[in-house]
Amino acid sequence: LKELAVKEEHRRVIVVPKIVVEVLYNEIQRSSKYRCGMALRFARISRIRDDKTPKEADTIQRVKEIYEKQFLKKGKYKAD
Numbered sequence: 001l002k003e004l005a006v007k008e009e010h011r012r013v014i015v016v017p018k019i020v021v022e023v024l025y026n027e028i029q030r031s032s033k034y035r036c037g038m039a040l041r042f043a044r045i046s047r048i049r050d051d052k053t054p055k056e057a058d059t060i061q062r063v064k065e066i067y068e069k070q071f072l073k074k075g076k077y078k079a080d
Contacts, residue, residue: 020052022048024044
């Protein structure tokens with residue numbers, strides 16, 4: 001992924017959207033630290049998705065939908 005980097009700021013790396021990766025995580029959390037307002041807890045790349053284009057990747061809106069559903073699944077409702 002380093003070869004796709006166009007800008008690095010501290011722990012943040014901006015890359016050209018050329019590949020899609022599948023990310024595993026333990027939980028989605030709200031976070032004021034990130035502009036999108038969400039963070040993946042214990043995120044790690046599991047594989048490169050050669051079968052998908054960047055336009056087919058999930059959006060922040062989709063992440064927010066998954067965030068809402070994760071609490072319903074656990075029997076708790078934590079939506080803000």
